[in-house]
Amino acid sequence: MSALLESPFFGVTITIVAYWIGVKIQQKTKLAICNYMLIAVVLLVAVLVVFDIPYESYYVGGSLINLFLGPATACMAVSVYAKLELLKKNWLPVLVGCTVGVATSLISIFVMCRLFGLDREMTASLLPKSVTTPIATAISQDHGGLVAITVAAVTVTGILGNLIAPMLVRLFRIKDPLAVGLGIGACSHAVGTAKAMELGETEGAMSGLAIGLCGILTTVAALGFELFL
Structure with a gap:
């Protein structure tokens, strides 16, 4: 049994099954709160806790899925390329946004970390929470943060963005698809971009662009915040 739990097959399999269940539940209920990512995370945590399975055992296979985050993010460049002319016409608003x-x-x-009295390690872990996981974990490691906390913060941020982005777009009556995509990508990285792609081609392309650009800007800005940590 221990050999099975420590094999890559275990982590990959339960992740795929949890994701599949999440997708089916969302399709069945059509409720925003029944987000497939949120359901998958809850199911995975429940399985590990109920059966007392160490996270390290799960991550042997989970790390293989994590390995594809970088290439998956890079693949979003295809949709950006399809909107290259739009990007050329709006490069300044994109950069400023x-x-x-x-x-x-x-x-x-x-500011929130300072208000709640969090130490340097926790602050460094939470600062990159709005960029995609490969970039966020690299920033966290370089500045002495806890990678596990960073991954959790990035996951929660992405799921929240995926859940509430459409509602915020309607609430603030944002009509420009470019602005919608940039806002979602800048705040909730790849998980939010999945929702942006559902909203439209332009929204998805601009959200994908925001992931890369915001990742670069956050990496540079984090160097400046090092002085205050």
């Missing part, structure tokens, strides 16, 4: 998004995220997290 992503810069403001990164600044808002980093400053708000830094």
Whole structure:
């Protein structure tokens, strides 16, 4: 049994099954709260807790799925290329929008960490929560953060963005698909981008672009925050 739990097959299999169940439940209920990512995470945690399975055993296979996050993010460049002319015409709003998004995220997290008295390690772990996992974990490691906390923060941020992005778009009456895509990508990275792609081709392309651009800007900005940590 221990050999099975420690094999890559176990982590990969239960992750795929949990994701499949999440998708089926969302399709059946049509409820925003029944988000497939959220359901998959809850199911995985429940299985590990109920059967007392160490996270390290699960991650032997889970790390293989994590390995594909980088290439999957890079593949979003295909949709960006399809909207290259739109990007050329709006390069300045795109750059300014992503810069403001990164600044808002980093400053708000830094201020909240100070208000709640979190130490340097926790602050470094939470700062990159709005960028995609491969970039966020690299930033966290470089600045002395806890990678596990960073991954959890990134996951929660992405799921929340996926859940509430359509509602916020309607609430603030945002009509421009470029603005919608940039906002979602800047705040909730790849998981939010999955929802942006459901909203439209332009939204998905701009959200994918925001992931890469915001990742670069966050990496650079994190160097400056190192002085205050």
